[in-house]
Each structure stands twice: as C-alpha cells, then as structure tokens.
Amino acid sequence: MKNNRSISFGEAIREGLLQASEIDPSVIHFAEGVEDPSAVFGTLKDIGKEIGQNRMIEMPVSENALTGVAIGAALTGKRPVISFHRVEFAMLALEQIANNAAKFHYVSNGKHNVPLVMRLIIGRGWGQGPEHSQSLESVFAYFPGLKVVMPARPKDAKGMIIAAVEDKNPVLFIEHRWSHYAVGDVPQNYFSTGITGPERIKTGDAITVVATSYMTLEALRVADALERVGVNIELFDLRVLRPLSLEAIVESVKKTGKLLTIDTGFRTYGIGAEIVSSVIERSFEFLKTAPIRLGLPDHPTPSSASLIKNYYVDSIMILEKISQVVDIAPSVLEQLKKSIVNERNNIPIDVPDPFFKGPF
Amino acid sequence: MLLSKGSRSVNCLANKLMTLEKKTSLALYSNMLKIRLVEEEIASRYNEQEMRCPVHLSIGQEAAATGVGFALTQKDKVFSTHRSHAHYLAKGGDLSKMIAEIYGRATGCIGGRGGSMHIMDPEVGMMASIPIVGSCIPLAIGSALSDTLDGNPVVSVAYLGDASIEEGVFHESANFAKLSNLPVLFVCENNLYSVYTHISERQPPRLITSIPEAHGIPMVHCDGNDIEAVYASTLRALDNIRSQNGPFFLLLDTYRWREHCGPNFDNDLGYRSEQEFMEWKMKDPVEQYRKKLLAKKIITKETDLELTDNIQKEITVAFDFAKNSPFPELETAINHVYA
Numbered sequence: 001m002k003n004n005r006s007i008s009f010g011e012a013i014r015e016g017l018l019q020a021s022e023i024d025p026s027v028i029h030f031a032e033g034v035e036d037p038s039a040v041f042g043t044l045k046d047i048g049k050e051i052g053q054n055r056m057i058e059m060p061v062s063e064n065a066l067t068g069v070a071i072g073a074a075l076t077g078k079r080p081v082i083s084f085h086r087v088e089f090a091m092l093a094l095e096q097i098a099n100n101a102a103k104f105h106y107v108s109n110g111k112h113n114v115p116l117v118m119r120l121i122i123g124r125g126w127g128q129g130p131e132h133s134q135s136l137e138s139v140f141a142y143f144p145g146l147k148v149v150m151p152a153r154p155k156d157a158k159g160m161i162i163a164a165v166e167d168k169n170p171v172l173f174i175e176h177r178w179s180h181y182a183v184g185d186v187p188q189n190y191f192s193t194g195i196t197g198p199e200r201i202k203t204g205d206a207i208t209v210v211a212t213s214y215m216t217l218e219a220l221r222v223a224d225a226l227e228r229v230g231v232n233i234e235l236f237d238l239r240v241l242r243p244l245s246l247e248a249i250v251e252s253v254k255k256t257g258k259l260l261t262i263d264t265g266f267r268t269y270g271i272g273a274e275i276v277s278s279v280i281e282r283s284f285e286f287l288k289t290a291p292i293r294l295g296l297p298d299h300p301t302p303s304s305a306s307l308i309k310n311y312y313v314d315s316i317m318i319l320e321k322i323s324q325v326v327d328i329a330p331s332v333l334e335q336l337k338k339s340i341v342n343e344r345n346n347i348p349i350d351v352p353d354p355f356f357k358g359p360f
Numbered sequence: 361m362l363l364s365k366g367s368r369s370v371n372c373l374a375n376k377l378m379t380l381e382k383k384t385s386l387a388l389y390s391n392m393l394k395i396r397l398v399e400e401e402i403a404s405r406y407n408e409q410e411m412r413c414p415v416h417l418s419i420g421q422e423a424a425a426t427g428v429g430f431a432l433t434q435k436d437k438v439f440s441t442h443r444s445h446a447h448y449l450a451k452g453g454d455l456s457k458m459i460a461e462i463y464g465r466a467t468g469c470i471g472g473r474g475g476s477m478h479i480m481d482p483e484v485g486m487m488a489s490i491p492i493v494g495s496c497i498p499l500a501i502g503s504a505l506s507d508t509l510d511g512n513p514v515v516s517v518a519y520l521g522d523a524s525i526e527e528g529v530f531h532e533s534a535n536f537a538k539l540s541n542l543p544v545l546f547v548c549e550n551n552l553y554s555v556y557t558h559i560s561e562r563q564p565p566r567l568i569t570s571i572p573e574a575h576g577i578p579m580v581h582c583d584g585n586d587i588e589a590v591y592a593s594t595l596r597a598l599d600n601i602r603s604q605n606g607p608f609f610l611l612l613d614t615y616r617w618r619e620h621c622g623p624n625f626d627n628d629l630g631y632r633s634e635q636e637f638m639e640w641k642m643k644d645p646v647e648q649y650r651k652k653l654l655a656k657k658i659i660t661k662e663t664d665l666e667l668t669d670n671i672q673k674e675i676t677v678a679f680d681f682a683k684n685s686p687f688p689e690l691e692t693a694i695n696h697v698y699a
Contacts, residue, residue, distance in 0.1 A: 028509070054509065055509075057505075057540075060532070060535055060536055060539065062532030062533075062535060062536060064498070064528065064529050064532060065497070065498040065501070065528075065529050065532030065533045065535075065536060066498070066532070066536065067498070068495070068497070068498025068499055068501070068502060068529065068533070069498045069499075069501045069502035069505060069533070069536060070502060071498070071499055071502060072439075072498060072499035072500060072501060072502020072503045072504075072505070072506070072516075073502040073503070073505050073506045074502070075487065075488070075499065075502070075503065076437070076487075076502070076503045076506035076507065077506055077510070078502075078505075078506050078509070080502075095492065095495060095529070096495070096498065096529075099490070099492050099495055100490065100495060100499065104488070105696050105697070105698065105699050106473065106696045106697055107470060107473050107474045107478050107480075108470050108473070108474075108480055108482075108488075108696075109470040109471035109473050109696060110695070110696040110699070111470065111480070111482055112480075112482065112488075113699045115699075144697050145697055145698070147698070168698075168699035169698050169699050243698070
C-alpha cells in the first residue's frame with residue numbers, strides 16, 4: 001500500500017497523536033470532553049479505545065489547575081497532551097503556563113523537564129465573535145522556555161504533533177480550525193518533522209513572504225496565482241515561533257530586498273513585528289523597500305459577518321500588498337484578483353475556503 | 361479568630377494518646393530547633409547583604425513543617441511555597457545546599473537560579489517551591505496522578521497557606537483530586553496573615569474546615585504549634601491516603617513571628633498587635649516541646665545545650681560552605697532554557 005495518502009489536517013493530528021500514544025505509554029491525554037461524542041473536533045476520537053481509557057483524563061472545567069496537574073505529571077515522568085477547544089480557554093491557565101511550564105527546566109538548573117503538549121485551537125468566521133476566534137500566539141511566544149509551533153499543512157500537522165509529543169519541553173501547538181479541513185498527502189508511518197522552521201515552500205526573488213498557520217495557505221494561493229504570470233515570491237511557512245530561527249529569512253531578504261509578514265493574529269505586537277525588527281537589524285542595507293506587515297486590525301473580532309469584511313487577511317489583501325512593492329501590471333493584477341475571487345466561487349467570507357485540496 | 365473556635369475539629373485528642381519513641385521525640389525536637397536556629401542565623405546575617413534575595417522565614421511555624429515532614433517517607437513528594445526553608449529541612453534537605461542557594465552560589469540546590477523562593481531538590485522529594493500563592497497545588501495533584509497511573513505507593517504533599525483558600529486554583533485542584541481519588545495531602549498552615557492583611561479581612565466568617573468538607577475531602581484540624589499533634593495527625597492522614605481513600609486535608613493553626621518577607625519583627629507597623637504576637641509567642645512550638653522533653657527527662661539541660669551547640673556548628677559549616685562556594689559563571693545564565 002502507498003505510504004502517502006490524502007487525509008485532512010484534523011485526521012493527521014489524530015493519527016499522529018494515536019501513533020505517539022501507542023509508541024510511548026507515558027503519553028496521557030487531558031481535555032474537556034476528552035471522550036465525548038465530538039472528542040475535540042474528532043482529533044481524539046477513539047484514541048482511548050486503542051490505548052486504554054485510564055490514559056484519557058477528563059478535565060473538569062478547571063483550566064488552570066488541570067494545566068498545573070499536567071505540568072506536575074510531566075515533572076514526574078508523564079508526557080501529557082492537553083487539548084483546548086479554544087485558545088481563549090488557555091488564558092485561564094496562563095499562570096501555570098508562564099510561571100511553571102516555561103520556568104521549571106531553567107530554574108531547576110536542568111533537574112526538571114516539562115515534556116508537555118498544549119494544543120490550542122484558534123479560528124475565524126461563523127460569527128464566533130471576540131472570545132471564540134482569537135489568535136493569541138504572540139502571548140505565548142513571549143516566554144522563553146516555551147516552544148510555540150503553528151503547523152499549516154496536513155503533513156506538518158502529523159509530523160509536528162509527533163515532534164511535540166517527543167519533545168522534552170512544553171510545546172504550545174496552535175492549530176487553526178480552518179486548517180483542520182485542509183487535505184493533503186500524509187505518510188502513514190510514524191515520523192517526526194522535529195520542532196523546526198521556517199520552511200521555504202516557494203522559491204522566488206520578487207519578495208520574501210513569511211506567514212503563519214492558516215495564513216500560509218492564503219499566501220500559497222497568491223504565490224500560485226503570481227507564478228502563473230511569471231512572478232515568483234519566496235514564501236516561508238514559519239512553523240516554529242519560538243525558538244525563532246531567522247537565518248533562512250534573513251538570507252532570503254538579502255536576495256529579494258523585500259519583506260512581507262502575515263500574522264494570523266493581531267498586527268500590533270504580532271509575530272510580524274518581531275520578524276521585521278530582527279530582519280532589519282540584520283539586513284538593513286539589503287532592503288529596497290520598507291517591510292510590510294499584515295495582520296488583524298486593532299479591534300476585537302465582531303460577530304456579524306457584515307463587520308468583518310475588512311477584518312481578516314485573505315489572499316486578495318495579500319496580493320494587493322505585494323503589488324505595492326512588486327511590479328505587476330494593473331491589468332494583470334485585476335485579472336489575478338478575479339481569478340482568486342472565482343476560485344472562492346462566492347463562498348461567504350466567514351466559512352472555510354474549499355480550496356484546501358492539496359497536496360501541498 | 362475564625363478557625364479554632366467551635367471548630368468541628370476531628371481533633372487530635374485520640375492521637376495524643378499515642379506515645380512516641382524517645383528517638384522520634386528527639387528527632388522532632390532536634391529538627392524544629394535546627395529550623396529555628398537556621399532561620400535566626402539567616403535573619404542575623406541578612407543585613408550583611410550577601411543573601412541577595414527575598415527570604416520568607418518560618419520562625420514560629422517549625423512544628424507544622426517538622427510534624428508533616430517527619431511523617432512522610434523519603435519517596436513521598438513535597439510541593440512548597442515561598443516559605444519553604446522549613447519544609448525542605450524537614451524533608452531531609454541538605455542545609456549547605458539550601459544556604460548556598462540563598463547566597464546565590466553554584467553549589468546551591470539549584471545552582472543559585474531560584475534563591476530562597478524556589479528551594480527544590482528532587483533527590484530528597486522536595487519537588488518544587490513556587491512563590492505564587494496556590495501555584496504549587498496542582499503540581500502536587502499531577503505528581504499524585506503520575507504515581508497512581510504507575511502504581512507507586514507514594515503520597516504527594518501540597519503545602520499551602522490560608523490565602524491559598526482564596527485562590528481558584530485551590531478549589532479546582534481539590535475538586536480534581538477528590539474526583540480522581542488521588543493520594544494527595546493538602547497541608548494548610550494558617551498563620552492568619554497574607555502579608556499585612558488578617559484573614560478576617562480576606563475571608564467571610566466561616567470555618568476553613570468547611571472548605572475541604574465541601575469538596576468531600578476528609579480533614580483534621582489541629583494545633584500547628586503542637587509538634588506531636590501535627591506528627592500524629594499527619595500519620596493518620598497518610599494512613600488514610602495510603603489506604604486508597606483519596607486526598608486528605610490537614611489544617612494547622614500557626615503564626616509567623618517575623619515580617620512576611622525579611623529578617624525583622626514588624627509589630628511596630630500596627631497591622632497586628634503586640635498582644636496578639638505575645639499570645640502566640642507563648643505557644644512557641646520549640647520552647648513548648650523543650651519543656652515537655654525536659655519534664656519527661658528525654659533531654660536534660662546539658663544534652664539540650666549540647667544539641668544546640670552541635671546544630672549551631674552544623675549551621676556555621678553550612679554558612680562557611682555557602683560563602684566559600686563560587687558564584688555560577690555568567691555565561692551559564694543562558695543554559696537550560698530548553699531541555
């Protein structure tokens with residue numbers, strides 16, 4: 001049988017978690033509704049049947065304590081995986097994450113390890129409003145001692161969740177709910193990508209584009225469209241926000257002289273702010289134009305679809321920004337926009353785009 | 361005072377009938393005395409400004425730590441707070457490593473990375489000290505969960521103060537510990553004050569004893585200045601936990617003699633009265649037990665002096681060790697961010 005087959009990002013997460021749990025008996029799972037009918041959007045479905053229900057720990061609605069419990073278990077030999085349905089729920093656990101998970105290895109002078117995975121699901125659309133749709137990666141990326149990853153594509157979903165479970169450190173594994181629907185080729189065997197990034201997924205010299213999570217998919221669509229008219233952008237899927245590795249991006253900017261960052265979350269104090277400032281520090285003289293940052297504007301997410309028209313970054317917005325610094329004839333730009341709109345086929349802006357068909 | 365009065369105390373009367381072996385009595389006394397003398401030494405040397413970190417001293421609270429610590433086995437695990445010196449020493453901690461840690465030296469139990477507020481030494485089961493109120497509690501629950509899954513007959517202890525009862529994380533942890541029937545001993549040292557604020561200004565006039573009860577957790581409330589009562593109550597609690605009856609809560613009334621943080625007395629500040637302080641000082645756990653052991657002829661004035669002298673020598677050795685130890689190298693500051 002072919003090792004690669006096409007599955008969704010969500011299925012890839014489940015497969016990675018199941019295989020990692022089967023291989024390592026110290027893996028235990030925590031979630032609210034850990035074995036309920038939805039099993040965290042299906043990502044934990046039937047794992048308990050395979051590995052034993054005593055390793056599937058129902059989490060009372062006590063996010064801070066149960067995160068502390070998972071840290072305590074990690075200190076004493078377990079590899080806990082906590083799955084949060086919404087990143088906002090993890091805000092209740094920020095005390096344990098910031099004070100304990102991030103610090104234990106350091107303050108104990110290396111005597112303690114916290115091999116912990118916290119899955120934080122972010123999202124957008126369908127009127128989720130201000131407290132069910134945020135993308136708070138920069139909050140977590142602030143703390144040395146935490147690893148923060150944001151896979152975008154199905155193969156990475158599996159390889160990175162396995163890497164996160166295998167890692168000796170607390171890993172915040174941020175999944176975009178819309179990416180869950182993305183489909184692509186994923187190997188069936190157990191494999192790890194390591195906690196490594198960024199990954200160059202398009203090579204070009206027109207501009208360096210750095211995207212995170214679901215925004216990588218939106219940027220990829222733009223890269224594909226531009227490629228058809230002979231413009232090649234260099235697109236990085238950042239994948240790992242902390243520890244942040246900038247070498248490849250700096251090298252790329254030296255080549256292209258232009259940089260665009262695309263945050264999944266807020267633009268102000270976003271991941272793009274860190275990347276842009278670091279790149280400027282290291283390759284100022286190579287920049288031909290001022291770097292550009294895209295991200296959410298400075299207001300909470302409203303629920304009504306009519307209020308989010310210009311809120312989320314999408315491929316049209318990315319294309320327009322690129323056209324400000326890359327030579328694209330106006331007629332070509334209009335034609336590209338039309339083709340992207342047509343690809344979306346008038347799907348409303350608040351539901352996932354069906355273009356996730358992979359393979360990527 | 362909210363707690364003791366009319367408390368439905370499951371009390372320690374029955375336990376008091378237990379007679380301790382002479383060597384146990386001596387060990388308990390000796391450890392309390394050691395904690396007292398160590399803390400006083402820290403207080404007296406603090407102004408030299410070589411211990412360059414905050415210190416939260418346990419003077420007045422020696423019986424609570426000693427009674428609990430000595431009832432535990434070496435394999436039991438302890439999770440402590442900012443006021444951790446006594447907990448560490450009662451768990452078999454290494455005095456020299458503790459003092460070196462407070463002096464910020466490379467030979468400290470964690471190489472000078474945490475100082476007084478983070479005393480930890482997993483080798484003796486001192487898993488962690490966390491200076492955020494309530495923050496260590498769920499860690500103890502997680503440790504108990506691990507041991508339960510692995511079938512290890514080990515108890516995890518969560519030390520907490522009266523203010524932890526005000527933290528959500530305490531209630532969340534108690535709920536989960538009971539739900540999962542975990543081998544956890546909650547030890548609440550009620551010293552009445554959160555920094556300068558009396559418990560009556562922070563909690564309604566209900567008994568703390570009602571809190572574990574509401575969580576369905578059995579408890580014992582006893583005089584935290586009575587070493588034998590604390591020791592016997594802890595043994596009873598541990599017996600209950602090791603019989604797989606789930607978590608247990610120990611409420612110990614005690615009093616911090618000196619300021620919340622630092623080496624001084626602070627009755628002059630006016631947040632508590634000299635009279636209240638003197639009332640508690642009369643209940644001095646070390647002095648009470650000294651008198652008792654003298655009366656029982658377990659110690660004599662001579663052997664007591666000799667013991668004091670030996671402990672003082674041990675303390676001098678520890679401070680000399682710390683002060684003669686190297687500081688950690690600057691370039692190591694970046695180590696251990698990631699494993």
